Amino acid sequence: MPASRHRRHLAAAATAAVLVLSATACGGSGGASDDPNAKTTITFWHGWSAPNEVKAIKDNIAAFEKVHPNITVKAVSNITDDKINQALRAGGPKAPDVVSSFTTDNVGEFCSSHAFVDLTPFLKKSGIDPAATFPQAQLDYTQYKGDQCSLPLLSDAYGLYYNKAMFAKAGITAPPKTLSEFDADAVKLTKSNGDSYSQLGFMPDYHFYESTITHFAAQFDPTYFSEDGTSTVADDPGLEAAYEWQRKLVDSLGGFQKLEKYRASFGDEFGAKNAFMAGQVAMLIDGEWRGGMIDDSKSGIDYATAPFPVPDALADEYGKGYTTGTIVGIASTSQKQNAAWQFVKFLTTDTDAVVSFANAIHNVPSTKAALASPKVDQDPNFQTFLKIAQNPHSNTTPSSPNGGAYQLTLQNVGYAYESGKNDDLKGALDKAAKQIDTDIAQAQ
Numbered sequence: 001m002p003a004s005r006h007r008r009h010l011a012a013a014a015t016a017a018v019l020v021l022s023a024t025a026c027g028g029s030g031g032a033s034d035d036p037n038a039k040t041t042i043t044f045w046h047g048w049s050a051p052n053e054v055k056a057i058k059d060n061i062a063a064f065e066k067v068h069p070n071i072t073v074k075a076v077s078n079i080t081d082d083k084i085n086q087a088l089r090a091g092g093p094k095a096p097d098v099v100s101s102f103t104t105d106n107v108g109e110f111c112s113s114h115a116f117v118d119l120t121p122f123l124k125k126s127g128i129d130p131a132a133t134f135p136q137a138q139l140d141y142t143q144y145k146g147d148q149c150s151l152p153l154l155s156d157a158y159g160l161y162y163n164k165a166m167f168a169k170a171g172i173t174a175p176p177k178t179l180s181e182f183d184a185d186a187v188k189l190t191k192s193n194g195d196s197y198s199q200l201g202f203m204p205d206y207h208f209y210e211s212t213i214t215h216f217a218a219q220f221d222p223t224y225f226s227e228d229g230t231s232t233v234a235d236d237p238g239l240e241a242a243y244e245w246q247r248k249l250v251d252s253l254g255g256f257q258k259l260e261k262y263r264a265s266f267g268d269e270f271g272a273k274n275a276f277m278a279g280q281v282a283m284l285i286d287g288e289w290r291g292g293m294i295d296d297s298k299s300g301i302d303y304a305t306a307p308f309p310v311p312d313a314l315a316d317e318y319g320k321g322y323t324t325g326t327i328v329g330i331a332s333t334s335q336k337q338n339a340a341w342q343f344v345k346f347l348t349t350d351t352d353a354v355v356s357f358a359n360a361i362h363n364v365p366s367t368k369a370a371l372a373s374p375k376v377d378q379d380p381n382f383q384t385f386l387k388i389a390q391n392p393h394s395n396t397t398p399s400s401p402n403g404g405a406y407q408l409t410l411q412n413v414g415y416a417y418e419s420g421k422n423d424d425l426k427g428a429l430d431k432a433a434k435q436i437d438t439d440i441a442q443a444q
Contacts, residue, residue, distance in 0.1 A: 032117075032337035040339050041072040045087075045096040047326075048361070049078040056360035060353050064346045071339050081106055088115045091333040097340040100153055100328040104141040105397070105404030107327060111144035112401040112444070116329035119148050122341045133349060135389060137323040137396045138366055144399040145229075151348040152366035154358055155325035156287045157388040158215050160309070164302045166199070166282040175306035177318045179219070182283075182309040183249055189282040190253055197254070197262050202283040204249045205259050206414045209269045210286050213414045214397050214407055217242040218322035219310045224398050224406070229440070233410065234426075234433035241311065243425055247418055256419045272297055288385035292362035305384040307391075320393035325366060364389045402443035406436040 034040070044061075048054055054077050061073045076096070081103050087095045099116070110116040123130060130139055130148065138152040162175055170189050176182040182202075189201030204211055220238035225231060233239055250256055266280060267273025270293070276284040277299040284290070285308055294301060307319045328347060330340045346353055354370035357363075358377075364385050365371050371386050388394055400406055409432050416422040 036338040042097040044098040045079040046100040097334040108144040108399035111147040111149035116149035141396045150327040150329035153326045153328040154363040157385040158322040161284040178312045231433040231436040234430045305381040317393040320391040321388040
């Protein structure tokens with residue numbers, strides 16, 4: 001996967017413009033009037049750009065056009081959310097009919113602004129039960145307040161990567177399942193070298209790769225928002241516990257300044273000198289794509305995967321993890337929504353299409369049937385992430401009408417707390433809750 005494919009949530013949240021559209025959703029099959037059996041061409045915008053990814057898209061389009069010879073799909077690759085926003089505001093004949101986005105954080109914007117149509121009428125007309133078709137976490141990040149304006153198009157699941165040779169040398173015989181075990185292993189796997197390290201068990205700093213508060217907090221069952229949409233972060237015991245756990249681990253591994261100095265020696269997350277691939281850290285929180293990158297590299301690292309550990313009090317939930325992915329929807333400005341739905345339905349619910357795409361680009365399938373398919377890559381290190389995606393306790397960050405702005409607020413709380421600039425975590429979370437509510441009110 002290219003670098004643009006990942007750590008997309010917070011980066012996109014910082015720059016994404018809130019969609020302001022006067023158009024409203026056309027109501028799906030209840031309002032769309034085009035004949036899906038008529039000969040037509042629809043435009044599909046997507047963000048994939050690597051040769052193998054573009055080829056996989058083309059292969060799926062060819063399979064779709066074989067089943068629907070009357071519909072031609074014109075695909076445009078390497079599309080960013082900024083381009084999507086601009087096109088959907090402008091409308092017109094050059095605007096896309098079907099749009100995919102890597103940024104699940106923007107689903108709340110796409111739904112609340114009616115930039116994407118509500119797919120519920122289409123699903124009902126096609127006899128598709130979303131709850132029976134997709135895992136719950138995937139449904140959670142593709143809708144906002146009951147508006148199912150998008151569907152999952154492959155998923156990402158986060159788990160634990162660990163260096164088997166380092167484990168064996170340290171006498172660790174199995175991956176940790178609870179955070180107390182994980183913390184002990186992280187210390188045991190750490191080798192200090194003056195004011196730095198020759199080897200680090202785990203890098204908990206929030207500036208490191210995928211070590212974000214939301215990825216960690218998923219193991220603590222956070223809520224983020226109440227049913228009425230107000231922030232719960234000031235009184236969320238899971239979220240507070242996640243911050244406290246990370247801070248304690250930072251301190252036990254040598255402190256923030258020492259860790260930051262070592263982090264400065266790491267290579268790019270998506271390059272050959274990735275700290276885990278280079279043997280600088282023994283354990284890593286990352287998604288399923290990392291295995292493909294390691295296998296394609298010449299690092300020679302002997303690694304294995306497992307679910308990320310859970311708090312000791314939630315030991316019975318071991319196997320879960322943070323889940324996200326790519327989403328796809330139909331533009332409300334499209335005049336070919338029924339034809340577009342045929343394509344969206346094929347991409348997201350046809351088992352062979354989902355499986356072949358997942359295998360081609362090393363992502364997790366996004367339907368229950370595809371996850372259980374014997375045709376999915378059976379590599380044990382990849383299968384770990386399929387199991388995480390299917391775990392009923394796996395969760396995601398909920399949609400909001402201003403994208404992932406609330407995650408940026410929580411990220412800033414983490415930066416100040418881990419570094420010791422602010423030791424009043426409760427006060428910081430109280431302030432964060434007020435800020436989140438204010439930001440959302442201004443966006444509506």
